[in-house]
Amino acid sequence: MAxxxxRDGGVAELRKARFTKEDVGQIRNLLQSVSEESLxxxxxxxxxxxxxxxxxxLIGDGGPTALTLMCSDGxxxxxxxxxxxxxxxxxEVTFLVADDVQKRGLGSLLLEHLAEVAYLNGVKQFEASLLTDxxxxxxxxxxxxxxxxxxEESGIIHLVWPLRHNERSRALQETRERLATAASLHTFFHPKSVxxxxxxxxxERLGHVIFRHILSSDFKGTxxxxxxxxxxxxxxxxxxxxxDVPEQVDLAVIVVPASQMLSVADExxxxxxxxVMIVSSGFSDTDPPGTELEKTVLDRLRAAGCRMIGPSSLGLIQMDPHVQLNASFAPNIPDVGNVxxxxHSGALGITILDYAARIGVGVSSFVSLGNRADVSGNDLLQYWESDPATEMILLYLESFGNPRKFTRITRRITRHKPILAVKSARTPVGVNVAKSHTVAVAAEDATVEAMFRQTGIIRVDTLQELFDVAMLIRAGKCHSGRRVAIVTNTAGGAVMSVDRLLREGLEFVEPVINLGFEALAESYRVVLPQVMRDPSVDAVIVLFTPVGSSEEEAVRVAISAALCEVANDPAGEGRHPYDKPVVANFLTTGDYRVRYLEVDSDRCIPIYPFPEQAVRALAKMTAYHEYRDRDFGHIPDLPDIDTQAARSIVRSALTSDVERAELTRDAIKEVLKALGTGVTLCDSVAPAGMTVEIRVDSDPLFGPLLRLDLAGQSASSIMQVPGLLPAVRLVPLTDADAREIWHDACARANVGAVEQEHQAFVLDLILRLSQWxxxxxxxxxxxxxxxxTDRLQCMEAKVEASRVPYNSWTIDLA
Incomplete structure (x- = not known):
């Protein structure tokens, strides 16, 4: 059941129909209740x-020859x-929808899931016959x-279509899902009554605290x-x-013991x-009976079309001036903003909010997800994707519920809104700690890193760094690059900054411009515009160590004046000086928060307490800008490829009594031929040449992953080298992904120039295997x-298949 x-934000259950008394009765009632026209x-x-x-x-055997999916309200x-x-x-596919729920997208949902289940059962195409009216x-x-x-013939339209998804069908499916999800969350963020x-x-009781916070937030509803x-x-x-409440309640915040939850859910x-937002704990965060109770509560609410945040949520905040709701345990809430x-962690979430309030980062909304029994991070991302009040998204993650869906959503969002994420549980010990207090499922950190890079998510290591980068991004619209100049009055800070620049993969534009300590403010005002106008400079780091009690304010004024000067420069070729980011480090004492230096209504300069913070934030923003500037590529239409023929070869190895099988050498030859790879599977020893290893593995969380290694290195040996990650991408790969995984593999193996023909051959093979x-x-x-060598020779090949699909498209409909 799923x-x-x-389409209108309502929630329903979808599952395979079975030949049981209950399902037969529900199907018969549907047949007897619809209009004559529908029949x-x-x-x-x-x-x-x-x-x-x-x-x-009609119900069929569950998929091999016939199947019925049933959408129910419980x-x-x-x-x-x-x-x-x-x-x-x-x-052949057919549908029947109750008259009173038509135009709510049920037909589209059933078609999407039927297509996925049918494809997994070996069906290659659907047919449908319908009356012209x-x-x-x-x-x-x-x-x-x-x-x-x-x-069309004699008043009947006959349709035939292949079940393989194309970019248009996936895009339409994702659009429908995004709009429906956003509609289903609307009353969480825009309730009229709570x-x-x-x-x-x-x-001192939690129920009193959260009620007080709603009152003090000047909630615009009741x-x-x-x-x-x-x-x-x-x-x-x-x-x-x-x-007994005298009006319809949009949002119920529940703070009662778990033992009372079923009766409250019924209310x-x-x-x-x-x-519904459940603050109470004692569910899947505690023990198996709690897990079962959580499932029962969710099933009842879901059957009624109700969505749920939690349990073990520490609250929700909506800063929209027309709402102003603080239904959380956060005593101090930030100003209204666009973040x-x-x-995933309630306590850390409250800490994040408190820090945001102290450093002046404005927030649009906040959610503590708790156990994520229903509303997930993926749901929130789809809501915020089209929320005009949100321009940046910050995530604290401990695990992934549906990583393949997370990948699709974030890849779409990061093209126009930055997503910053702290992903904890990166080590085995951290994973065990996470499992001890959440329902976390851990993934290999290298795979997580690959996913973040492929989707454009800005991954940071600490909560401090999360806000360091966020403050730089929201400081104003600018565009960073890798060539960085340093303007300073202290050599020590410059040395630290240069070291960090190079470690972060940025380029230092020599020399360091050391202003010394004479006429310091005026020196910054004069020199900084010159540096920013230099076409060989993409970004500037300003370092300042005060030597007098009154100098800091004078330097602040001078830096602001310098930026205002370049803002008025005439537009010319190349990047305008004002578009280049400027980050600063003032080595002062007492206050170690990141602060802003106001330039004008559209631009600020973040001032970091330490130079390493400034450099790392700049490096993260630069990587994000490079991601947005890149060619995202597309999944190409490859010539001479027949994945369906290749699939038939694979499925032929799985007889009715064989659940798993390894393909024979002859079968692998046929697969490579069907894919149009041009690869020769040979038995003899090949002459000297570059070694290429391509592996496909099915990660239990992320689905299929494609790894590329060159020069004979194996993934296991590379993983032992500190700082190096495997060249890996999630399937399917675009042509841009293929180029990037090749670049990563060459860099890791320290491979220099490769013949263009060989590179093109490997890229083509990667894309064909990805599509397969x-x-x-x-x-x-x-x-x-x-x-x-002069041709691509395969010395060793192994393909394993399973009747139970590892990388199933579909949700669990059992």
Whole structure:
């Protein structure tokens, strides 16, 4: 069973229908309750009497020959989608949607998931027949993005389309998901009424604290304390239960013991609440019984179309002036700003908010995710993606729930909004600690690093660094590059800065401009514009060590004046001087926070307490700008490739009684031929040449990963070298990804110039293998050991397949 989000933000259950009394009853009720028009469009006749045999045939065997997916609200079937196999490669697909829930996207959802399940069962194409006046179903098919062929005859339209996803179909599917998810979270961030269930009169109790914070945040809606034994809480009239509250409640904040949660959840359902945040602990964060209780609560809320944050959430904040809601334990909230924050750790999340308030980083919204039983980080990212109040996203992560989805979402967002992330649990010990207090699932840190690089996420190591980079990005619109100049009055700070620049992969523009200590403020004002106008300089680091009590303010004024001067320079060729970032380090004592030097209404200069902080923040922003400037590439249409033929070869190794198999050498030859690789699988020893190893592994979290190693190095040996990460990318790869993984592999193996023909050959092979792995989910592991000579010779090859797909597209519909 899986949660799906409908077009209007409602929530429903999606699962495979089974031949049970309950499912047969729900399907029969759907058939008997829809209009005659709906029946006619579905069956080409009006028929309501279906015996158990007919329904059993409709339900099918769960996928190999027939399947029905059922979308339910927990009480009745809202819609069903079915396919019946017509032959080895094709299946016919049909749909029936209840009249009162049409136009909510159920048909599109069923089609997407049916296509995924059918493909995993070896179906290559769908067919559908519909009456010409069935405009709604025709719209569902047209809007799917699949490349369809259409034939019309005698008032019936016959459609045929391959099930392999293309870029358009995936983009449309992601757009539908993003809009639906954002709609489902709307009342969390824009409630008109909030009820705090468990609001206590005792000031030290959590329910009282969170209720007080809502009051003091000047919430623009209405807040109701719910307490069965108190007449009032904080001088506000209390209500014994949710049903007694005099208006519809949009958001329920629950602060009661876990033992009372089921009855409170039922109250919320009865009252029609669509957004619930559970602050209480005692669920999957504690023990197996708590995990089971959490599942039961979630199932009840989900069946009622209700979304849930938590349990063990420490709250939510929405800074929109039209809302102003602090439903959290944060005593100090930041100013209104454009930074959204999500935290897996509640306590650290509160600390992050406190630090943001102290250094002046404005926040648009904040969520402590808690156990993430329902609302996840992926959901929040999709909400903030289109939120006009959010321009930057900060994440504290301990694990990934659905990494493949996280990758798709973040790759889309980072092209126009920066995402900064602290990913903890990077070591085995850290992983064990994370597991001890969350439901974290750890991934190899090198894989996480590869994902962040591939998606453009700015990864930082500490919470301090998180804000160091955030403050630089929000200081103003500028564009960084790798060539950095240093203007200073202290040689010691310059030495530290240069060392750090080179370690971060930036380039130092010599010489260090040392102003000394005479006429210091005027020297900064005169020299800084000259440096910024230098076309060989992309960014400037300003270092200052005061020698007199009054000098700091004079230097601040001088630096601001210098930037104002270059701002008025006429536009010319190349980068305008004002577009170049400037970061500063003032080695003062007493206050070690990052501060801003105001230049004008659009620009600030961050002043860091230590030079290393300034350099590292600049390096992170530079890497992000390089990511945004790059060619993101596309998944190319490769000539002479037949992944379906290659898939048939793989599937032929998996007979009915074989769950896993290793392909024979002859089968691998046929696969390489079907993929159009031009690779020769040989038995003899190849002449001298560069060694290339390409591996595909199925990570339990991230799905298929492609690794490239050159010059005979293995991934295991490279992982032992400090600071080096494997050349790895998540499948599918774009042509830009292929070029980058080649570059990474060459750099790691210290390989110099490679013949263009050989490079092109390897890049083409990488893309063909990537497409093969994407289209053939049965492949669980593959390894190709090659020699680059006058032709590409494969000396060793191994391909393992599994009947249970490792890199399944689909969600769990069991």
């Amino acid at each position: 949660r799906v989000i409908l 006619y469009f579905r069956f080409f006749q009006v028929i309501r009497d279906f015996d158990d045999n007919a329904i059993e045939k 009480h009745r079937a809202l819609a069903i989608g079915s396919y019946q196999r017509l032959g080895e490669d094709s299946a 069935n405009e709604r179903m025709m719209h569902v098919f047209s809007a799917s993005g699949f490349a369809m062929t259409k034939k 009820a705090v269930i468990g609001a206590s009169r005792a000031p 807040v109701y304390p719910v307490n069965p034994t108190a007449a009032s809480v904080a001088a506000v009239k209390a209500y014994p239960s949710l049903k 919320c359902i009865e009252a029609g609440v669509k957004s 959204a924050i999500a935290s 792995i994407e289209d053939v989910p049965e492949v669980s592991h593959a390894k190709f050991h090659l020699k680059l």
